[in-house]
Amino acid sequence: MNVKLTFEKNTLTVQLSGEIDHHSARGIRQAVDADIEKYRPKTLVLDFGRVKFMDSSGIGLIMGRYRMMKIAGGVVRIDHVPQHLERLIALSGVRQITE
């Protein structure tokens, strides 16, 4: 699976890697959601530093986690967005809902 999770100081950090598309997003979503339920973090950090490819399924993944975190009063931060994903991130407007 393209995901490594660590929980520390009320922050759940998700290290994403490889390719994020509709097919792979399901496994990532299940893993992240399970840990959000388990740890109830205040901050969810989605780290895109090692992502080689991403389509709009990755944007759906961010938006879905934002909704979950918002209900629980938490926030989502997106970190280390590689140059090649900048245009997709900008097009989606997710910067407006993340830290």
Place this chain on the structure above:
Amino acid sequence: MDLINEMTLSFSSRSMNENFARTAVSAFVLPLDPTITELSDIKTAVSEAVTNCVIHGYEYGEGIITVNAKIYDNGRIVIKIRDKGKGIENIPQAMEPLFSTVGGERAGLGFAVMQSFMDKLKVTSKVNCGTAVTMEKYIIRRGRAKTDDENP
């Protein structure tokens, strides 16, 4: 403008084939010597179109997705992706950014990405017959890796 090469792929509407389709198209267009960014744009657009076939065209059911790609000596790439699924009733609405019939985990950005990452996008559809998406992109020719026909 001469056709350099053409290919057609048919595969079943399984989500694992989203990766297969974009990787195959990206390998096919390599003779045009695209930049990493151009290649990434094409892969992303193909991934969006194939995902639409899986989720919307066939609604996760069984079906065949066809991808046809053509490359021309002036750097033009034409990619046609079609399904024989349920079709789109209202194409302008489906193409609106953030519109999604399935909601939840889908951002509703598929067509917006295709439009933004490619130079031309055409969508034709007939309810209960299927949908075809034709995308074009021009690769800037930088004089490297010319095809045999171009060499004197």
